[in-house]
Structures are given as structure tokens and as C-alpha cells.
Amino acid sequence: MARHRIAIMGAGAVGCYYGALLAIAGEQVTLIGRPALRDAVRDRGLLLERRGRIELIRMDAATEPEAVAGADMVLVCVKSPDTEAAAQAIAPYLSPDATILSLQNGVGNAERLSAGLGRPVLPVVVYVATKMAGPGHVAHFGRGELVLGTGPGAEAAASILRRAGIPTEISSQTETALWSKLVINCALNALSAVSRQPYGRIIATPGAADLMKGVVAECQTVAQASGITLPADLWDQVERICATMPGQFSSTAQDMMRGRATEIEFLNGEILRRAHNLGIAAPINQALTVMVRLAEQRQA
Template sequence: MKVAVMGAGAVGCYYGGMLARAGHEVVLIARPQHVEAIERDGLRLQTQHFDERVRVAASTEASAAHGAQLVLFCVKSTDTDSAAQALAPHLERDALLLSLQNGVENAGRLRELLPHEAAAAVVYVAAEMAGPGHVKHNGRGELVIEPSTKSDEVARAFVQAHVPTDISDNVRGALWAKLVLNCAYNALSAITQLPYGRLVQGEGITRAMRDVVDECLAVAKADDVTIPGDVDAAVQRIAETMPNQFSSTAQDLARGRTSEIDHLNGLIVRRGEALGVPTPANRLLHALVKTIESKGR
């Protein structure tokens, strides 16, 4: 299978690298410094089980997606519209776009923007770009994808590449479950610039996270979203399984970049307002992150 990764940061490089390592034809569409390093030395894929250089194509241009049967759509939620427009002239008619993004609205937005099949995936991975062309995997890595015309083929490819993958009829609920985790951890990790393991040891932090989660669950209930599994156990498990991981929001703020907070705690605030559900804890975290962003700029 030919696979294009649009927005090959940590998430895109990890999953694209795993597919390339399994023998698929993969092209990473990434920032110039990553493309230069990958073209020169290959993608360094450093996981908990191996540290290898994977030979994979790389480009800064969306046109590199030409001929791809599968496009892993990994750009920030804030860049969904512009990235979709850049890809549009280069997509094969039967290409599947698989959104590996934070938030709950991106796959729907892709379906509005492009006349191609788009499906959502829920991503559970701790990864970071440790340098140009160097992705470091810190934990987990499983995917949950929604049914599509190619879901069986895509799931099989990921599983054969040692990426645990399930197909679910309730990806909306799974996306919300991931959203709750992000709302609980991302902003607090960003504000404190602490990894998850140290963050939860802070005085009053777990209680504050409890308030955030309760608001998220109240909004989900009002929005007729069925969240699978034990949310409280999942929240606790994040700090246990990814103790050294900084949130993507923390990494964005540390680099002076705009974060996805509008699509995380900000989404809870907006949906809460629309549904008449108060969300003061999420509102405060959203406001603080936005203020830090503006200070950095």
C-alpha cells in the first residue's frame, strides 16, 4: 500500500515509520528540517523496543501524496482546512483520509471540504520529535478506527506493522473518551511544564482534574455521546503508563507555537454554552493557555 502522511510530526512519523518498516511505500510530508534529515539519514525511529533508521521518502510538498491509497492526516486541528485544500488537487479518487488528530470534529470537517472518504481514528501514543528526523516513542501506540471501505485492509496493515488496531462502531464515543483525557492533562501539563507523572503529584491537581473530567462528562451526556469504558481508570492510567510524557500542548507552548487548546478544553466550553452546561474549570484552563500563548507571541 502507498501511504502519505500529511503533517508528519511525532504522531505521523511514528505511524508512518512503523508502516514503512513493515514494507509499505510511505512518504512523509513534513517541515523542511525533518525532510532534510530524513532524506540524508533516514527516519530515526526510537521506540521502547528498538532504535533503527528507517528508509522512507519525505517531502515538504502536498503533491507527494499523489498515488497514495491511504493518507494519514496528522496536522494540528488548527491547520485542518489549509492542509485539506493543499492536498485536494493531488488525491486519488479512491484515497482514504484517516484523521489521526486531536479533537472530535476533524473527520467531519474533512468530509465537508473534500469529495473523498474520510474516517476518524483515536490515537493512544506518547511520542515526541527528539530532533530533526528523529521520533522518540515513549509509550503505548494503539489505534481505534471507524468503519470505512478500507478499514479492514488498513487495520490489517497496522496490525502487521505491530500497531494494535481495532475497528469500532462508536469512534465518536472513543474520540470523546480521548478528548476527556486531553482536557484533564494537556492544559495542566502546559501551564506547569511538567510531565504527567510529576504533574499528578502536585497538591490539589487530581482534585482539579476531577472537576475538569466531571464537566466533560456532563457536556457529553447533554450531547448524547456514549463514552465507552471506565473514564476514571483511563485518566489514572495515563500518568501510570506515560509518566515522562509532556502533553502536546506543553510542547507547543515551550516552542512558542499555537496549540490546539481551542479544540480541547475550548470545545468543551463551546459545547457547554450551547447545551446549557456550566464548565468553569475548563474555561479557566482554556483562558490560561490562551494567555500564555499570547505572551509567547
């Protein structure tokens, strides 16, 4: 079977994890990320930590966007604030028939990428718990499923991912799934970041569950006013994540602990913007957004 050339643009914890699985399956993978990642992967390979053991995986790594040239499939994993810049950076180098996937938090990123590239982009809902444990060292803690939106190249992309052992489905309901994930992230990410606590400790703290339920309720009101029907069991999903991944810190918390900018404006901040435009009050999401902004200013 012919190898596919796959580029991971913005290879952090999510991109490195899926890139590692694709490389293990024999695909030709290039990680595009920070200089520390490039240097570590080129020197010794990528370390994948999972199931109590560490594997060393050889693959290519780069820092420049032109590394997407010749790729059959590009997984865009940049932070939401960098979406337009990433589109502009990779556009000149993309193969005409390359399939572009957006593996990003929040809603609307695939559309923003598509607008910047002038070509279709498949939205992807990512369900995985990972973190970078060091330069070129990704640790996996749970799950790993992907849900791809429908569109050109979706079936072929799903086939490649499935051959790598990545549970993948194609759905016409990715917008609802992305919204559902957004609401869950709104309930967990900012609290984990501001408190620097993992999910298990947060939900065990008196009053925290009621606070998170308030976040979910505000998000559901905004979603309904936006014409999005969300599943009725969202709070159950939040509780399940806290129970099954009690030691997990949110991606927002991980960014903050590394002194990096967070995606808060595309999580609770996204709900806050939409609520304002709709004339809806969202005081809990507003408070969490402001607290993360203040924490980011302190770090800066």
C-alpha cells in the first residue's frame, strides 16, 4: 500500500499524538511546530507515552509552513487565534488535491480556514486527552476518537485515519458536536486554568459543580438562540469526563502553565460574544473569561 504524505500544521499535543499514530501505521508524517519540537524530533524521534510505556517514533519535523508542500493530507492543529495566519502561511504551498482537516477547539474554525484558503476544509471534532511532557514528548491519557464532517475527501481521509487505529466516523452533525464540545470546554477549561487544578479536584470542591452547571445552562441558552440543538446529557458528559480523567488539566491550563496565550476568546469568550450579540446575559462565562484574561496579563 502506497504511503501517504501527511503534514501536521501546529503540532502540539493533539497534532503530535495523531501524527505519531499515523507514522506508526507507515505514513510519511511531517510535524510542523516550534523549534524545540523540530530539534527533538530530528535528533532522536518523537516520544509517545501511553499505556504505561514510551515508544520512540521516527518522523520528520519542521518549523516552516512550506513543509506542507506535497502533502496528501494536512491536519491543521493551530490554536484558534492563529487560524487566519496559518491559512495565509500554508496557502502558497498546498497541493491542489490535498485534503485539509481542522482539528481545532471552538466553532467556526473550518469555515475561517476555508475562507482563508479559498478551498474546502473538513471540520473535525477531537475527543482526546493529551499533553506535551517535554520537547518532542507527547503523553496520552485517554480517548482518541475523531468525527469528520462531510465533504470532498472525507471518506479517503477517514480511511487513512482508521488504518492507523484511530477511531473515526463521518457525520453531517459536526456543528452540533463541535458546539457540544465547546460547552464542555467552557465548563472545565477556564476553571482548570485559573485554579491550576485537574478535573477531579475541581468537581470535588464544594460549589464547583453548581458553578459548572451554570456555565452549561448559559451556553445552552446561547446555542438555542443561535439555532443549535444540543444533546440533553451535556452535564452528564461533563461529570463523566471528571470521573474518567480526574488528573487531567485542561488545554487552557496547560497553555497558562507554559506561559502561552490561551484560547479563552474562542471558548467562554465565544459564548460571551454571541450572548452579547443576541442580547442574552452570560455572567458566569463573562466572569471566567475576564479571570483568564487577567491571569494572562499577569503572566505577560
